[in-house]
Amino acid sequence: MDIILEGKKLNKSFKTGEKKTQVLCDVDFFLKEGEVLGIVGESGSGKSTLLRVASGLEKPDSGELLYKGRDYTGSSPRQTGEFLQILFQDAESSFDPRMTMERSIMEAGRGKKDKEELLKLVKMAGLDEELLKRKPGKLSGGQCQRMAIVRAFYSGAEILLCDEMTSALDVSTQAQVMQIMQRLKKEGKLSAVFVSHDIALVSEICDRIMVMKDGRCVEEGETPEVIGSPKDDHTKELIESARKQSIG
Amino acid sequence: MKKKKLKAKIIILSVLALLLLLMTCFAGLVAKNDPNATSAAAIRTAPCADYPFGTDNLGRCVFSRVLYGGRTTITATFFLVAVSFAAGTLIGMICGYHGGIIDGILMRIADIMLAFPQMVVAIAVAGILGGGMKGAMIALGITMWVSFARLARSHTFSLKKEAFIKAALIAGKGDIYIIIVHILPNLLAPVLTNALTQIGTTMIGLSGLSFLGLGVVPPTAEWGSMISEGRAYIQIAPWAVLYPALATLITIIIFNCLGDAVMDYREA
Numbered sequence: 001m002d003i004i005l006e007g008k009k010l011n012k013s014f015k016t017g018e019k020k021t022q023v024l025c026d027v028d029f030f031l032k033e034g035e036v037l038g039i040v041g042e043s044g045s046g047k048s049t050l051l052r053v054a055s056g057l058e059k060p061d062s063g064e065l066l067y068k069g070r071d072y073t074g075s076s077p078r079q080t081g082e083f084l085q086i087l088f089q090d091a092e093s094s095f096d097p098r099m100t101m102e103r104s105i106m107e108a109g110r111g112k113k114d115k116e117e118l119l120k121l122v123k124m125a126g127l128d129e130e131l132l133k134r135k136p137g138k139l140s141g142g143q144c145q146r147m148a149i150v151r152a153f154y155s156g157a158e159i160l161l162c163d164e165m166t167s168a169l170d171v172s173t174q175a176q177v178m179q180i181m182q183r184l185k186k187e188g189k190l191s192a193v194f195v196s197h198d199i200a201l202v203s204e205i206c207d208r209i210m211v212m213k214d215g216r217c218v219e220e221g222e223t224p225e226v227i228g229s230p231k232d233d234h235t236k237e238l239i240e241s242a243r244k245q246s247i248g
Numbered sequence: 249m250k251k252k253k254l255k256a257k258i259i260i261l262s263v264l265a266l267l268l269l270l271m272t273c274f275a276g277l278v279a280k281n282d283p284n285a286t287s288a289a290a291i292r293t294a295p296c297a298d299y300p301f302g303t304d305n306l307g308r309c310v311f312s313r314v315l316y317g318g319r320t321t322i323t324a325t326f327f328l329v330a331v332s333f334a335a336g337t338l339i340g341m342i343c344g345y346h347g348g349i350i351d352g353i354l355m356r357i358a359d360i361m362l363a364f365p366q367m368v369v370a371i372a373v374a375g376i377l378g379g380g381m382k383g384a385m386i387a388l389g390i391t392m393w394v395s396f397a398r399l400a401r402s403h404t405f406s407l408k409k410e411a412f413i414k415a416a417l418i419a420g421k422g423d424i425y426i427i428i429v430h431i432l433p434n435l436l437a438p439v440l441t442n443a444l445t446q447i448g449t450t451m452i453g454l455s456g457l458s459f460l461g462l463g464v465v466p467p468t469a470e471w472g473s474m475i476s477e478g479r480a481y482i483q484i485a486p487w488a489v490l491y492p493a494l495a496t497l498i499t500i501i502i503f504n505c506l507g508d509a510v511m512d513y514r515e516a
Contacts, residue, residue, distance in 0.1 A: 057414060081418035094411035098433045104412075108419040155419065
């Protein structure tokens, strides 16, 4: 499999008054075509910032971003949107509250107006086409997240960047969304970076896992390898706390 | 329940406001006397069947002048609020969306405007421009856009951080498209509510300038100038001041209450 997305030596810091906080320190990552990469870590570990940097929503202080070997460092979200889409934690807020779902999804098509394809995708996501006429406030969190998946595929983006996309959902809705992701993965339609604090959830869908702590990658490898025999203490802690949670 | 009550209040106030507007728009049909026709035989006549609100010092029908004056005051107020709303909202959206140097310059200008009481600036500007409704409107408009701009700016600033704006950016949409299609419709409700509450303030401002002789030029009927003219003989013909003052008061109360009710409804 060819590498579709790559980040090399990425650094990012934020300045609050006099204080400078380093959020990413020399982070490297890569994503192969048809692969799902999981990025896990506690809050503040830099995983969401990494996603924002990769999407062009934030510019890295230094480092290189490559799409199919082509440098796109410093590109605006308008440019990166040609090959990637973001699935936000709060899917409802990613849709204009005054627009119908259909209009919002069509907007992501960059001029494309293919109702047939849209209906096919809505069906694939297990949603009723009637929901397309509704505004986001009239949909549940799970329905909104599935609509966001529909939008991402309708846009024709090759890469999905999922930022804690199931965190705001209840357990059963989370399972429904994950089922769709699993199905898309099986069909080979999914090249995604899946950011979450929940290592158990990440291990369900991801081929590889990258563990982050304090803006650095502390461990990276194939999912069975990272989950089965973690090398870093932080990874061990994350796995242990996930285990305790599932028992509790 | 509270929302239902507020909705009923908004409907009642809107009907009253509409009635007021219709009465002034169709003043020619309601008032049978010419508002500018003088009559030496009817000077300072008390309210009667021919002159429901009496007559003024020149024998002009106060009822007709109140209705025609309302047309002047209300038209000027609506025009001024609409222009300030459009200009202020546009400036606010540009400042909030782009930030940087444009925002810095425009907001400092707004701060300067806010540093002086609106009426003081208006009197000074109207004095420089000379009398006339046009001058009075420019004088008030100079400071009026600021409240719209600040409100639109703060809403744009928070809307800009919303995920749906980021989604629009990723969809390749341009800044103008995002401002018009995504930001404007989402901030319209609070800015329009502000416009409703500004109607009363603007009316007071315009009438105030006319009262001081910086507004309409006689013999044009306007509530502020009518009060100003009538106060000279208030003890012998109080109706010449009472009715235009009442008309101003009622109109301001209706629009202020409507603005407040809409604001409460949105927050409920």
